[in-house]
Amino acid sequence: MRAVHSVLIAAALAAAVPAFAQQTRIEERLTDAEFRAAGLEKLSQAELARLNELLARGAAPSAAAAATPDVEARIAQAREEGRREASVAAETAVRPAESREPVESTIPGAFTGFARGREYTLANGQVWRQTDNASIAGARGQDVNVRLRPGLLSVWWLQVDGYNREAKVERVR
Incomplete structure (x- = not known):
């Protein structure tokens, strides 16, 4: 059922994106209320221009462009901590009988x-x-x-x- 919903949502988005992308500026794409609700009125003119440029290209900022060295370091640290926790959990977990022999x-x-x-x-x-x-x-x-x-x-x-x-x-x- 979840897969069906995912397919339907993807199809709806695929149909909506071309119509949405035909408008060039975010200010034209959203109502004033939506623009304010999204907090976009806080952007400077330069930030707003950059957002419009990315939307016109049909691309969102890539993860690599948005990531800073500090963020990358924190991500690497979190991954390592997750690996350590998984290792400790595997060592201390109650394991079923190793074999299925009587x-x-x-x-x-x-x-x-x-x-x-x-x-x-x-x-x-x-x-x-x-x-x-x-x-x-x-x-x-x-x-x-x-x-x-x-x-x-x-x-x-x-x-x-x-x-x-x-x-x-x-x-x-």
Whole structure:
């Protein structure tokens, strides 16, 4: 839908530009109210003449002509800061499991069943959080073996040995 709107706006502008460009001076193109609303009455005669010259050519001031060394330096600095922030974010972001291979491990200590939001720390150091409402009534165990298998659309399923129920989980770290 957005693409259709963009095409329609571009077509309307393309149709309007030739009629707009036929008038030579900005003062003739705009009403007095539009001229004042745009703040153009503040321009000096030289600035107004330059604007009219650019409009007559059908070109707006280029970014290179408008940019000063100070502006270019600030743009370069902002780009570098953005790269650094993206790098830090990538390093500290929680990453999904690197592979889509099933994982077999144990949950050291006591296992008291499934519950939404519960985190399971595996013996291999991975931490997984349950995201669904699966439960196992009366489940208890010590150092239980677990299997994690990938599902569709980046979903992972946790199953505890001895129980036929699986819980949907996501990797925390």
